[in-house]
Structure formats: structure tokens, C-alpha cells
Amino acid sequence: MNYTSLSKEELLKLREELNKEYSEAKAKGLNLDMSRGKPSATQLDVSLDILDAINSKSLLKSENGTDCRNYGVLDGIPEAKKLMADMIGTTPDHVIVYGNASLSIMYDQVSRAYTHGILGNTPWCKLDKIKFLCPAPGYDRHFAITERFGIEMITIPMSDKGPDMDLVEHYVNNDPTVKGIWCVPKYSNPQGYSYSDETVKRFANLKPAAPDFRIFWDNAYVIHHLYDDNQDEILEILSECEKAGNPDMVFEFASTSKVSFPGSGVAVFASSHANIEDVKKQLTIQTIGHDKLNQLRHVRYFKNLDGLKAHMRKHADMMRPKFEATLAVLEEELGDTGIGSWTKPHGGYFISFESLEGCAKDIVAKCKEAGVKLTNAGATFPYGSDPKDSNIRIAPSFPTPEEMAQAAKLFVLCVKLVSVEKLLESK
Amino acid sequence: MNYTSLSKEELLKLREELNKEYSEAKAKGLNLDMSRGKPSATQLDVSLDILDAINSKSLLKSENGTDCRNYGVLDGIPEAKKLMADMIGTTPDHVIVYGNASLSIMYDQVSRAYTHGILGNTPWCKLDKIKFLCPAPGYDRHFAITERFGIEMITIPMSDKGPDMDLVEHYVNNDPTVKGIWCVPKYSNPQGYSYSDETVKRFANLKPAAPDFRIFWDNAYVIHHLYDDNQDEILEILSECEKAGNPDMVFEFASTSKVSFPGSGVAVFASSHANIEDVKKQLTIQTIGHDKLNQLRHVRYFKNLDGLKAHMRKHADMMRPKFEATLAVLEEELGDTGIGSWTKPHGGYFISFESLEGCAKDIVAKCKEAGVKLTNAGATFPYGSDPKDSNIRIAPSFPTPEEMAQAAKLFVLCVKLVSVEKLLESK
Known part of the structure; x- marks a missing residue:
């Protein structure tokens, strides 16, 4: 369903449904953080042995x-x-x-x-x-x-x-x-x-x-x-x-x-x-x-470098499911809506989301209201000001894949809700 | 023997003896560093257990x-x-x-x-x-x-x-x-x-x-x-x-x-x-x-603070003999010569030595020539320039007490030699 081709009546109806969904989501009392590129505690466990690499018995030269x-x-x-x-x-x-x-x-x-x-x-x-x-x-x-x-x-x-x-x-x-x-x-x-x-x-x-x-x-x-x-x-x-x-x-x-x-x-x-x-x-x-x-x-x-690469594969094994969980929700929920696009990176810590113009701040605020913290809208631009107010940075690293799927679901709900409001403005 | 009251002839004779001593000292090929407030390797050993204070099994919160x-x-x-x-x-x-x-x-x-x-x-x-x-x-x-x-x-x-x-x-x-x-x-x-x-x-x-x-x-x-x-x-x-x-x-x-x-x-x-x-x-x-x-x-x-203090007593036990070895040589060799004075600190890392005016640079150079490295003369003043050219910083921490005694002996020899030269200039 492409939102941009919906009539005013269809949008109004949709808004009603989405608002209901949002109220229910808010009631769940989520508390998830996708705001920074921060590894999860479990992910940090893969590095624990570094702390044993030197001790009081080691040659420290x-x-x-x-x-x-x-x-x-x-x-x-x-x-x-x-x-x-x-x-x-x-x-x-x-x-x-x-x-x-x-x-x-x-x-x-x-x-x-x-x-x-x-x-x-x-x-x-x-x-x-x-x-x-x-x-x-x-x-x-x-x-x-x-x-x-x-x-x-x-x-x-x-x-x-x-x-x-x-x-x-x-x-x-x-x-x-x-x-x-x-x-x-x-x-x-x-x-x-x-x-x-x-x-x-x-x-x-x-x-x-x-x-x-x-x-x-x-x-x-x-x-x-x-x-x-x-x-x-x-x-x-x-x-x-x-x-x-x-x-x-x-x-x-x-x-x-x-x-x-x-x-x-x-x-x-x-x-x-x-x-x-x-x-x-x-x-x-x-x-x-x-x-x-x-x-x-x-x-x-x-x-050596091989050691670094082998270690990074352990990180990748923990990060990949989080990215994939997020991308799956985005694809499933927004794939044919025309109200957002996003990147599908092969590495790094982020997914970048582009909403309709003028929606990013409201989406981030809506998410926050329902317990999902995102990077402030605008933060990805100089002076914290995104001229189109459309870019949102998603950092999937900190929550678990399950939490990430939950967070992504709330996110797409907020994207839909804010987009519908925006589309209604021009009707 | 107060050098400042010696006659020209006595100074000349003394210079000859000191020069001979200096040649012998140089021949020993010393290689000692009193230039910086750097703990010795043995002293660092007292802190080794810090490296075991956390490891991969520790609670890292x-x-x-x-x-x-x-x-x-x-x-x-x-x-x-x-x-x-x-x-x-x-x-x-x-x-x-x-x-x-x-x-x-x-x-x-x-x-x-x-x-x-x-x-x-x-x-x-x-x-x-x-x-x-x-x-x-x-x-x-x-x-x-x-x-x-x-x-x-x-x-x-x-x-x-x-x-x-x-x-x-x-x-x-x-x-x-x-x-x-x-x-x-x-x-x-x-x-x-x-x-x-x-x-x-x-x-x-x-x-x-x-x-x-x-x-x-x-x-x-x-x-x-x-x-x-x-x-x-x-x-x-x-x-x-x-x-x-x-x-x-x-x-x-x-x-x-x-x-x-x-x-x-x-x-x-x-x-x-x-x-x-x-x-x-x-x-x-x-x-x-x-x-x-x-x-x-x-x-x-x-x-806690008590732990810090207990630890510092271990450092003190290693530092004190070095300070004392240095001070003993200074006292014994220069105590009554009138060509130098020095501080006797209760803590810290340094002894400060005051030579006759215009002698510090030459003393440091003489020491270096014979294998004992001191902080550059002048370094203790702004712009690296001591107006009286008289202050020398001695850092006893790095050598052993025995080495420190050796280094101090060479140092006092250089002080005597340079002072005699200086005193002869005005005769």
C-alpha cells in the first residue's frame, strides 16, 4: 500500500488505526536505546580475554x-x-x-x-x-x-x-x-x-x-x-x-x-x-x-591482522542478526509504502533512514514518547540541523535482536503515523 | 677544606689531582642516568599485582x-x-x-x-x-x-x-x-x-x-x-x-x-x-x-587511601636508600668545601644542587663526558636558562643505591673540578 496515493478519507481511517496501535505500543512501556553506536554487554564479552593478555607474571617489555x-x-x-x-x-x-x-x-x-x-x-x-x-x-x-x-x-x-x-x-x-x-x-x-x-x-x-x-x-x-x-x-x-x-x-x-x-x-x-x-x-x-x-x-x-579479523568475525556474528532483524521489519512494514527509504550496509554500526521531508523530528519524538530512544533528528547534519528534516540514524548494536525487532516495529509505526499526518496536511 | 679560601697554588695543585681522578673515573666507562624522575624497574615491580586486579572473570561494573x-x-x-x-x-x-x-x-x-x-x-x-x-x-x-x-x-x-x-x-x-x-x-x-x-x-x-x-x-x-x-x-x-x-x-x-x-x-x-x-x-x-x-x-x-599509603611505603623503602646514598656522598665530599649546597627533601623525586655561580652547565657536561647523565643545566628555569647557571637537578630514582653512590661520587668530582677552574679564573 503506497501511502502517498491514498485519499484523505483513507488517510484519516489509517490514522485512527495507527493511533490505536500507538496507544497500545506505548502501554507496553518499552525502554530501548538505539541512539548511539554502542556495543551490547554480550558483544563486549567476546573481548574479555584481552584482560588476561598481560598479568603480573608477563614479560612486560x-x-x-x-x-x-x-x-x-x-x-x-x-x-x-x-x-x-x-x-x-x-x-x-x-x-x-x-x-x-x-x-x-x-x-x-x-x-x-x-x-x-x-x-x-x-x-x-x-x-x-x-x-x-x-x-x-x-x-x-x-x-x-x-x-x-x-x-x-x-x-x-x-x-x-x-x-x-x-x-x-x-x-x-x-x-x-x-x-x-x-x-x-x-x-x-x-x-x-x-x-x-x-x-x-x-x-x-x-x-x-x-x-x-x-x-x-x-x-x-x-x-x-x-x-x-x-x-x-x-x-x-x-x-x-x-x-x-x-x-x-x-x-x-x-x-x-x-x-x-x-x-x-x-x-x-x-x-x-x-x-x-x-x-x-x-x-x-x-x-x-x-x-x-x-x-x-x-x-x-x-x-596480528589475522587475529583482528578473526575477532571481528565474532562481533559480526552478534551484529548481523540485529541489522537483519531491523531491515526485515523495515522491508515488511514500509517496503511498498513510499514513506521511507533506508540503507542496507555491509558493515559499520548504523542504518540510515530517510523519511518524507519534515517528518524526522516528529518520528524521533514519537519513538521517545513510547520508550525507544533514537539519535536526535538533525544530529547527522552540521549545526544539528537537517535542512529536509528527513534523516534518522538507527543504531542497532545495543539492544538484542529481539529487542531490536520490537524497537523497529515501534519505529515503523511512528514513521507511518507521522507520515500520515504529514500527507494529511497537504490534502 | 674550604675551596674558596685556597690560594692559587693550592688550587692548581688540587686541579692536577682532580684531573687525574677524573681521567680514572672516565676510564671506568660508567653509564648512569640521573636525568629524569623515573622509577627503576625494581621499583615498578612493587606495583605488578595491579595488573591482576581485574581479569576476564572479574565483575567489570x-x-x-x-x-x-x-x-x-x-x-x-x-x-x-x-x-x-x-x-x-x-x-x-x-x-x-x-x-x-x-x-x-x-x-x-x-x-x-x-x-x-x-x-x-x-x-x-x-x-x-x-x-x-x-x-x-x-x-x-x-x-x-x-x-x-x-x-x-x-x-x-x-x-x-x-x-x-x-x-x-x-x-x-x-x-x-x-x-x-x-x-x-x-x-x-x-x-x-x-x-x-x-x-x-x-x-x-x-x-x-x-x-x-x-x-x-x-x-x-x-x-x-x-x-x-x-x-x-x-x-x-x-x-x-x-x-x-x-x-x-x-x-x-x-x-x-x-x-x-x-x-x-x-x-x-x-x-x-x-x-x-x-x-x-x-x-x-x-x-x-x-x-x-x-x-x-x-x-x-x-x-582506599590507606591502600595507597601502604603502597607508597613500599616505594619509599626503595627510594630512601638512593636519596641517602646520594646525600651521604654530597655531605662527605662537599660538606666543608663551600662550593655547593643542596636540599634534603622528605619526599618527592629530586635533590636540588646549587653550585658556585656559572658552574652548572660545565658540571653537567663533565658528568656526561664521564657517563653520568643529568638533567640539562638550566632546564629548571623558564626558557631553559638559569640566570646564575648554578642549579642542577639530581634524580636518584632510576639507578640502584650502589650505582647512585657511584654516580654521586663522579658528580662531586665534577663539581670540585669545575669549581676549582672557576675559582682560578678570579685569581
């Missing part, structure tokens, strides 16, 4: 003899650099292993560009205007960082091949106040899209008007596949940029937050040798080094 | 039910807040528990003041001139942070009661460009002095010309006593400031870097409720939270 218990080492112990470099497809000389969160590295990179400039360029705080391109829908915490620094954010539309590269090239190659772009190139947040080879190559071949323009390449879901087959792979950006004569143009970020433990993982920054040296020089002022025992714990447990 | 493995919690799990608050003598509502290093918190506090301002005041990057007071000799990494941000550093002389408070009051109460002061109030780095009650009270009663003036109170050695008796205690600064009507004037820092593991400890920021709220608001942009599993590991092991 890194492979080059460093006592991991003591001060020293700014860029990570060698075996952690190797593991993290392998994870993102680069080499250890291109990485600095950090503490527990890639978000802090991103903040730091923006903050230091603001206070001290990048590779000798003018600090951004001394410039009148700084702009960032923000492919959207995107990750709210990226936008929060640039907003915090008063950086003007320009929305760039996304497709299943990545950001609109005509627009990206237009801005980056002509406007010297455009200093950066936020990218989640693989299993993008929230759509789960992966950048096509052409997109990555066009990124690598940008001719920035600003010498300190950087691509903020948040490779958050680099090994976060849902399937053994149907895995997305993207071109490695650092080597592509090097080939294109733009070696310094990328700041890449990743972490094991959704591999080992959120908050207790290991994060990595990757870039050209020149950028790495620049950052290391600044880091000496900022820290005495990151947690090397936690680096050792991770390396001893995962051993 | 905090006392309020938070799953410490997952995302969430910005200011620390409750039991970690309690432990760290107890350690510095305040209450949990005044603290934020951070990651592994207090230095990063200090950098962050300066950096955010620079980019966004403190409690609504003008960001420092928008001001023409910012000054910090730097009691010296002091900690080189403090000075490195302010230097990095282009902040003008004003040296404040130290006494065994703390910084020269007449000068501090003069600058802070009259100059609105003075925005901060670096303090290590207990077992100061490098002198091991602890601020007297009068000093702390005068700090609390400052009447800053700048509304965003802050005391950067680095309580790095708060429980780092060397003796069971003879322990220094200082007044608690947050409550003193509150009493004096200056609740927001202090940023306090501490960590377990020299309690558990350097680089893998837990750090804490303490301040007024208003400052804590301001920082938390900013932290939401900057991080998803710190390592809660490591917080849990620390709390499960130490349990």
Missing part, C-alpha cells in the same frame, strides 16, 4: 626491550605500531599510536591547527574565517568539534559512492579558507556507504587552494564488516595521495574502540612523514606518552 | 552499575573519583578522573583557556599579552607548555617556604595580563620544598587583577613521602580558596604515575564546581571518556 611499565615512547611500542598500521593498511613509519580514543586525536589535530598551525602555516586562530566541508548525513561528534572552534561548516551531499566530489573539488580547489573535510570513508556514519575508488582517487588528486588543507579521514569502521562475503574495501588514501603528489594532505584516524573495549582501546593517527614529525614535536609538550601496557595487552591478544 | 567496558562516563567512575579525591584531600564532587597523565590535563587547561577562555572570559589567543609566574627552580615541562603558547614567563624565586609571595602578590594583584602560576606545592620539583601554611593561605587570599587568573597546582608528589616520620603536609588549597572567597582560582592536578605505573596510571583534575562544570562541558566535545577499566583496576587494587 616490548619487542625492542622497552619496559612498558615505565615512562617513555611517544609514538607507540613497535609491535602496536605494526598492528595498527596493518589494520588501516599502511606501514608503521606512518603511524602514531595514541591512548584510548580517536576522537581525542581529531580534537587535538583541530585544536593544534587552531593554536599553532599545520606544518608552519598560520595558526587558524589568527585567520578571520575557516571553513570545513561536512559530507552529510555524517557523524555528529565531528561536527561538534568544528562548531566548537567556530569553523564554518558547509554541507556536502552524500551518495553511495561518497561525498559529491564535484562540489568538494569546487570548494577545496578554489577557496583558501576551506581547511578541512570530515570523512568516514568506509561504512560511513550513518549511511554505511563506502567511498568508491574514483572518489578516493579524486580526493587524492585535489589541488587545494589552502596549503594547510587536510582531509580528516576517520577510518572508524575499517575492519567492521557484517559479512564474510559482501565486504566493502576502499583504496588506501595515504598511498593514493603520495602517488598524486599530495603526500601531506591526509590526517587518518582509527581505533580499536569497537574491536576491543570502547574507552579502553588503542587509537591510531596516520599521516605522511612530515605530518608525523610535526605532530610528534608538538606531542612532546603535551604528554609523556600513552598507555604502553594497554598497547602491549592488545598486541599480545590480537597478535 | 562500577559501584553504580556502569559497565566499565563500554562507552560513557566523562568524569570517572564513582569509586575512582573517591580514591583520587581522598588522595589529594578533597571530595569527589570536586574532581574529574582522567586518563594516564596529569601533564596532558595541564596542557589541555592551558590550551582550552587559549582557544575558548576560562568561565566565559576572553580566549587568551585573542589577547595581546599573557604572562605566567614561574617559581624557579621548577619543572621544565610546565615551562615548556607555557612557552609553547607564547606565554611570557616571569621567574619567581623559591625558598623552603614556597615561592616569594611578596612578588607573587605584586604581580597577580596588579597585572591583569598575569593569568597563571605554576606550582608544585609539596616536595617541589626539584627542591623538594613544601609550601608553608602561610604560603598556601597567601595564595588563597590573592586578589587577582585578572578574573581568569588560575593557580596551576600540580600536586604531583602528594603522597610521595620518603619517611614514615618527617612527612611534610600542606594545607588543602581548594578549601582554603573557598574560605577566602576565591573558590574558582585553582586548577589542581595529580596522578598515580609514580604510584602505580608511569604512563599507565590514572590522573585527576580538581577544582571548584563552576570550573568542573566548565571543563566537563568542553570535554564532551573532546573525548568519549577515559579508560574506565584502568580506573577500576586501580580502585580494586588500592581500595
